[in-house]
Amino acid sequence: MVPPLFALEGVSVSRRGTNVLCDVDLTIVDAGITVLVGASGAGKSTLLRCLNRLECPDAGTIRFRDDPLDDLDPLDHRRRVAMVFQGPTPFPGTVVDNLRAVTPDLTDDDACRALHQVGLDPTLLERSADALSGGEAQRLVLARALTTGPEVLLADEATSSLDATATHRMEELARSLADDGMPVLWVTHDLAQAQRLADQLVVTRAGAVTWSGPAADPGAEGAVRNALRDGAPW
Amino acid sequence: MVGWGALGASLLFVLVAVALTGREHLGLGRPILVALVRSLVQMAVVGLALVPIVDPDTPLVWSWLWVVGIVGFASVTVARRAPEVPGLLWVATGAMALVAATGVGTIYGLGIFPLEGRTLVPVAGMVIGNSMKAAVVGATRVAEALADQRAEVEAGLALGMTPRMASRRVVRSALRTAISPQIEQTAGLGVVFLPGAMTGLILAGASPADAVRTQLALMYVILAGVVIAATATGLGTLARLTTPAQTILPLDRR
Numbered sequence: 001m002v003p004p005l006f007a008l009e010g011v012s013v014s015r016r017g018t019n020v021l022c023d024v025d026l027t028i029v030d031a032g033i034t035v036l037v038g039a040s041g042a043g044k045s046t047l048l049r050c051l052n053r054l055e056c057p058d059a060g061t062i063r064f065r066d067d068p069l070d071d072l073d074p075l076d077h078r079r080r081v082a083m084v085f086q087g088p089t090p091f092p093g094t095v096v097d098n099l100r101a102v103t104p105d106l107t108d109d110d111a112c113r114a115l116h117q118v119g120l121d122p123t124l125l126e127r128s129a130d131a132l133s134g135g136e137a138q139r140l141v142l143a144r145a146l147t148t149g150p151e152v153l154l155a156d157e158a159t160s161s162l163d164a165t166a167t168h169r170m171e172e173l174a175r176s177l178a179d180d181g182m183p184v185l186w187v188t189h190d191l192a193q194a195q196r197l198a199d200q201l202v203v204t205r206a207g208a209v210t211w212s213g214p215a216a217d218p219g220a221e222g223a224v225r226n227a228l229r230d231g232a233p234w
Numbered sequence: 235m236v237g238w239g240a241l242g243a244s245l246l247f248v249l250v251a252v253a254l255t256g257r258e259h260l261g262l263g264r265p266i267l268v269a270l271v272r273s274l275v276q277m278a279v280v281g282l283a284l285v286p287i288v289d290p291d292t293p294l295v296w297s298w299l300w301v302v303g304i305v306g307f308a309s310v311t312v313a314r315r316a317p318e319v320p321g322l323l324w325v326a327t328g329a330m331a332l333v334a335a336t337g338v339g340t341i342y343g344l345g346i347f348p349l350e351g352r353t354l355v356p357v358a359g360m361v362i363g364n365s366m367k368a369a370v371v372g373a374t375r376v377a378e379a380l381a382d383q384r385a386e387v388e389a390g391l392a393l394g395m396t397p398r399m400a401s402r403r404v405v406r407s408a409l410r411t412a413i414s415p416q417i418e419q420t421a422g423l424g425v426v427f428l429p430g431a432m433t434g435l436i437l438a439g440a441s442p443a444d445a446v447r448t449q450l451a452l453m454y455v456i457l458a459g460v461v462i463a464a465t466a467t468g469l470g471t472l473a474r475l476t477t478p479a480q481t482i483l484p485l486d487r488r
Binding site: 015052053054055056074075076078079082083084085087089091092101102141144145148 | 385388395403481
């Protein structure tokens with residue numbers, strides 16, 4: 001039997017006395033795109049950060065393919081489980097400097113391939129990363145994350161600062177990666193985006209997981225409506 | 235000599251500074267007034283206490299104890315400026331002790347000054363005092379930079395960088411901020427600044443050539459001390475803010 005990608009048991013996180021995640025039990029399948037959907041402040045990003053070990057739960061255990069996260073080297077784990085954030089975070093320097101940030105021996109050919117993979121023109125290699133548009137910068141950040149050869153991609157509201165065209169490109173990339181065998185966990189509070197992307201759905205509300213399962217499941221609609229009261233119909 | 239009336243007159247200029255900070259809402263009026271009162275009280279006490287300490291007949295151990303006191307006071311000052319950094323007192327104590335050991339060791343080990351109470355206390359005070367200022371800036375700027383630039387640092391951490399590597403750029407910038415003023419002061423020596431030790435020696439009747447050599451020797455040791463203190467405290471601050479899971483403790487932005 002294939003172990004789940006992530007298995008969470010009783011995971012809780014609190015900040016300054018406020019519960020951000022409360023006793024979360026969750027299993028995430030090791031394939032396709034799993035969308036974590038919920039209103040702002042529902043604990044989606046914190047959950048994702050725990051999976052990358054940028055944050056440690058106050059209680060509970062998280063397993064990555066059956067291995068407890070606490071037993072894994074955090075730096076090695078983060079290279080296996082890449083993460084991109086809400087706003088583009090290019091480092092100062094050129095595009096190729098960014099691509100070589102953690103893989104300094106990356107050749108020019110590899111760098112061009114990395115850009116091509118995310119739909120960026122290889123002629124951008126020597127351009128200042130600060131001169132890129134928001135959509136280009138976010139795709140550069142994704143290309144940079146992929147240079148470590150990750151097994152999983154975590155995307156935390158990765159398109160919330162992008163226009164419709166750039167958002168569409170990022171979604172296509174996520175689908176392409178998932179179809180090529182890299183599981184993607186995608187956080188969003190955008191119902192339409194969740195509909196477009198999700199193979200599996202995890203619904204969060206007030207720090208708890210209220211529903212999880214295949215996006216095509218009849219129960220998904222009611223769960224998402226409850227979590228996003230003001231959202232469009234599923 | 236400056237009398238009490240003249241000393242009071244010098245405070246008038248500080249009132250202008252207080253008014254300026256108030257106009258710009260910098261929130262520094264009270265700290266300036268506290269600093270004035272503290273400096274007055276401390277200098278009065280120190281002036282009285284130094285008389286027996288620097289007396290040639292007093293055993294040198296009392297001067298050494300005074301230096302230990304300076305190190306302790308400087309360390310507490312650094313730690314209090316960045317209370318959000320856990321364990322900073324130990325970092326600051328280590329940095330100040332290192333500066334004291336290397337700075338004083340250089341000055342007396344190489345025979346730049348004779349090892350006497352009347353030289354040990356003021357020389358150590360100048361070296362550690364300047365280093366303390368740099369250490370305060372080093373610790374506070376590193377903590378502030380890690381709070382302000384958290385997105386950049388976490389982007390690096392998420393790629394599997396070590397906290398040291400992920401924060402390298404912001405820490406370097408913070409350390410440059412801490413060290414640069416002393417470099418500027420050294421570069422401007424004699425042109426822009428006529429520093430205290432030289433001025434004091436000349437006022438006391440020493441030849442300008444002696445005063446210049448004395449001042450230069452001190453400035454060189456102070457410059458090295460500042461670099462050591464800022465670097466050790468800044469990197470120590472980063473280490474204290476690094477968790478066992480290789481993340482950076484969350485800090486509130488100031």
